Amino acid sequence: MAMSKQWRYTIAFFLLITGTLLFCILNICIGSTAISLTDIGRMIVGQEIGETERRILWDIRMPRTFAAMILGGALALAGYLLQTFFHNPIAGPFVLGISSGAKMVVALVMVFMMGRAIKVSSAAFIAAAFVGAMLSMGFVLLMSRRVHQMSMLVVSGVMIGYICSAVTELVVTFADDADIVNLHNWSRGSFSGMTWENVAVMSGLIAVTFGAVFLLSKPLSAYQLGETYARNMGVNVRFLRVWMVVLSSMLSACIVAYAGPVSFVGIAAPHLVKSLFGTAKPILMIPACFLGGSAFCLFCDLLARTMFAPTELSISTVTAVFGAPVVLWIMARRKRERNV
Amino acid sequence: MEYYFSAKQMSVGYRKCPLIRNIEIGLKRGEILTLIGPNGAGKTTVLKSIAGQLALIGGVAFLGKENIQHIPDTELAQKMAVVFTDRLRTELLTCEEVVATGRYPYTGHFGILSKQDHAAVREAMEFGHVTEMKDQDFTKISDGQRQRVMLARAICQEPEIIILDEPTSYLDVRYKLEFLSILQKLKREKGLTVIMSLHELELAERVSDQILCIQGEYVDRLGTPAEIFQPSYIGKLFQIECGSYDEKSGSMELEPPEGEAEVFVIAGGGCGRNVYRKLQRQGIPFRTGILYQNDLDYPVAKALAAEVIEAEMFEPVAKALFETAKRQMDRCRRVICCKERFGSLESANRELLLYAGQSGKQVEVSYD
Numbered sequence: 228m229a230m231s232k233q234w235r236y237t238i239a240f241f242l243l244i245t246g247t248l249l250f251c252i253l254n255i256c257i258g259s260t261a262i263s264l265t266d267i268g269r270m271i272v273g274q275e276i277g278e279t280e281r282r283i284l285w286d287i288r289m290p291r292t293f294a295a296m297i298l299g300g301a302l303a304l305a306g307y308l309l310q311t312f313f314h315n316p317i318a319g320p321f322v323l324g325i326s327s328g329a330k331m332v333v334a335l336v337m338v339f340m341m342g343r344a345i346k347v348s349s350a351a352f353i354a355a356a357f358v359g360a361m362l363s364m365g366f367v368l369l370m371s372r373r374v375h376q377m378s379m380l381v382v383s384g385v386m387i388g389y390i391c392s393a394v395t396e397l398v399v400t401f402a403d404d405a406d407i408v409n410l411h412n413w414s415r416g417s418f419s420g421m422t423w424e425n426v427a428v429m430s431g432l433i434a435v436t437f438g439a440v441f442l443l444s445k446p447l448s449a450y451q452l453g454e455t456y457a458r459n460m461g462v463n464v465r466f467l468r469v470w471m472v473v474l475s476s477m478l479s480a481c482i483v484a485y486a487g488p489v490s491f492v493g494i495a496a497p498h499l500v501k502s503l504f505g506t507a508k509p510i511l512m513i514p515a516c517f518l519g520g521s522a523f524c525l526f527c528d529l530l531a532r533t534m535f536a537p538t539e540l541s542i543s544t545v546t547a548v549f550g551a552p553v554v555l556w557i558m559a560r561r562k563r564e565r566n567v
Numbered sequence: 568m569e570y571y572f573s574a575k576q577m578s579v580g581y582r583k584c585p586l587i588r589n590i591e592i593g594l595k596r597g598e599i600l601t602l603i604g605p606n607g608a609g610k611t612t613v614l615k616s617i618a619g620q621l622a623l624i625g626g627v628a629f630l631g632k633e634n635i636q637h638i639p640d641t642e643l644a645q646k647m648a649v650v651f652t653d654r655l656r657t658e659l660l661t662c663e664e665v666v667a668t669g670r671y672p673y674t675g676h677f678g679i680l681s682k683q684d685h686a687a688v689r690e691a692m693e694f695g696h697v698t699e700m701k702d703q704d705f706t707k708i709s710d711g712q713r714q715r716v717m718l719a720r721a722i723c724q725e726p727e728i729i730i731l732d733e734p735t736s737y738l739d740v741r742y743k744l745e746f747l748s749i750l751q752k753l754k755r756e757k758g759l760t761v762i763m764s765l766h767e768l769e770l771a772e773r774v775s776d777q778i779l780c781i782q783g784e785y786v787d788r789l790g791t792p793a794e795i796f797q798p799s800y801i802g803k804l805f806q807i808e809c810g811s812y813d814e815k816s817g818s819m820e821l822e823p824p825e826g827e828a829e830v831f832v833i834a835g836g837g838c839g840r841n842v843y844r845k846l847q848r849q850g851i852p853f854r855t856g857i858l859y860q861n862d863l864d865y866p867v868a869k870a871l872a873a874e875v876i877e878a879e880m881f882e883p884v885a886k887a888l889f890e891t892a893k894r895q896m897d898r899c900r901r902v903i904c905c906k907e908r909f910g911s912l913e914s915a916n917r918e919l920l921l922y923a924g925q926s927g928k929q930v931e932v933s934y935d
Binding site: 314316442444445448451452453455456458459460461462463501505506507510 | 640641642647649651653654656659660672676677679
């Protein structure tokens with residue numbers, strides 16, 4: 228039995244890594260200009276290729292692909308953390324309104340700064356998004372003390388999301404014309420327009436956060452059994468909960484600051500990965516969810532770019548199409564099991 | 568006296584608001600302490616406070632000589648295991664994996680199980696008789712099975728003391744007995760100290776070395792089962808209003824039928840209990856006799872009959888008592904005789920039956 232489990236985990240990891248790599252390559256190759264693998268190979272080893280191809284590859288597609296990969300992973304990890312935190316399989320940064328909160332504060336900052344012609348650094352965006360994420364999280368936490376049903380918690384999260392979105396809309400409506408285009412694209416969620424500088428900052432931040440989450444995998448496994456037992460096993464539950472809130476907000480903030488709100492990845496990817504592995508153990512799930520989220524987002528971004536090219540879909544449109552059915556599936560299945 | 572667990576002036580409650588004050592406990596290694604008391608009396612609060620889940624509001628609890636609140640978390644986790652009524656939430660965990668979570672305080676930073684840990688898991692599952700469930704999903708087994716897996720998990724934690732909150736509530740009679748047998752085995756073989764709450768008084772009486780009776784705001788009594796199960800004490804502790812509990816026999820009965828008794832039951836030696844209970848179900852009040860005070864029928868008769876003609880045990884039935892029985896019978900219309908034959912020391916009851924026939928009563932028989 229132990230052996231077959233080991234095999235399952237190995238195969239699952241192999242599938243996730245292969246999937247991520249495959250979609251990475253497809254994302255780089257496919258587009259309005261198809262680029263062959265040989266060209267990519269030549270560019271990587273430093274040989275000359277056409278200037279247009281080089282710019283498309285190096286300045287547009289590669290940073291975008293990396294961003295989708297890193298942010299997708301971060302999103303799934305944030306979802307996994309929130310699901311663990313609330314003991315609720317349909318929790319995620321989007322449904323709990325955390326993304327929308329981050330979006331709201333970013334929009335406020337953006338409009339305010341741009342109105343005064345101050346250039347906003349990406350660090351400031353991230354900080355703003357983090358503040359927004361923590362704000363929403365605070366509301367959700369307040370609600371979670373009063374409502375104990377998982378569906379009600381999600382409903383309150385969705386409400387918070389609506390409030391934040393309304394405020395964002397308001398801000399956008401009264402913003403200058405030039406800002407609107409910028410804000411509008413971003414507030415719908417998109418991986419377009421990524422630069423290498425963005426990728427560098429986000430990968431640094433997310434790598435640190437990922438490391439921190441991974442170090443928590445043992446107490447998280449105890450926390451999954453419920454707080455009473457976690458405490459009996461010697462876990463400092465309060466301390467752990469604070470860390471979970473901070474880390475999941477950090478991850479959500481990174482995503483929102485760069486790509487805007489992206490829906491459903493945070494729920495769908497961890498759930499699919501759990502089913503693939505047949506376990507929910509944090510030590511496996513933390514890296515696996517990250518990979519799963521990466522593959523999922525790369526796949527969705529590929530569709531968003533290419534399905535109706537040259538018109539680009541917002542990333543949330545695609546993730547919702549694939550993610551929302553997963554949520555419905557979870558809810559239908561939960562009903563059948565009496566252990567909710 | 569060297570106590571393994573002791574509580575001094577311990578006050579427990581929620582949010583700085585004391586619920587039960589000044590609890591004093593002294594428990595030697597390998598003793599079983601059971602908390603009994605009515606619903607909502609605060610048994611769970613006491614257990615949670617002892618386990619460090621709730622901060623003490625006053626006083627101190629000691630493990631050995633150490634104040635429990637000063638023991639580092641992991642060290643305490645290696646000494647104390649809990650089985651609470653909070654439902655364990657699991658996702659995609661087999662029973663074996665649930666048991667293995669008991670190894671948590673012993674594993675390294677990433678919680679990887681070593682060979683010894685795996686061996687401990689296997690041993691704990693054997694000890695708790697749950698090995699055959701090891702590959703089943705924990706969410707898909709029954710509440711009773713879950714309770715046994717949780718005990719195995721606690722054993723796997725290799726504690727010195729184990730705290731259990733109503734551990735037998737979901738178990739059927741076979742597993743209730745098996746569960747408590749495992750606790751006794753742990754106590755004898757591993758010197759485990761046990762603190763638990765039980766609703767089943769008869770089990771508490773049998774398994775406990777000490778019993779703590781909690782009554783709302785205070786601890787009413789602490790003592791051995793013999794000290795606790797004194798006549799009429801349980802009825803008082805639980806404020807029993809409908810029916811009764813007999814401390815000596817452990818039998819409980821519903822309320823006796825009300826009204827003027829019209830039936831006289833001749834019983835003895837345990838043959839009358841079923842008739843008493845049947846009359847109770849039908850709501851027919853009755854008198855019964857002549858019963859010795861040590862008769863099997865006696866506690867049931869005391870609980871249900873309007874009148875019991877009782878004889879002092881190991882003494883012959885006095886003439887005056889026999890006359891009383893006759894007078895009681897005169898007031899009844901029907902007589903039910905549960906005795907098929909009378910022993911040589913039951914001549915009084917035989918004569919009573921004859922008297923019933925002579926005085927023209929409607930005599931029925933009811934043999935088991």
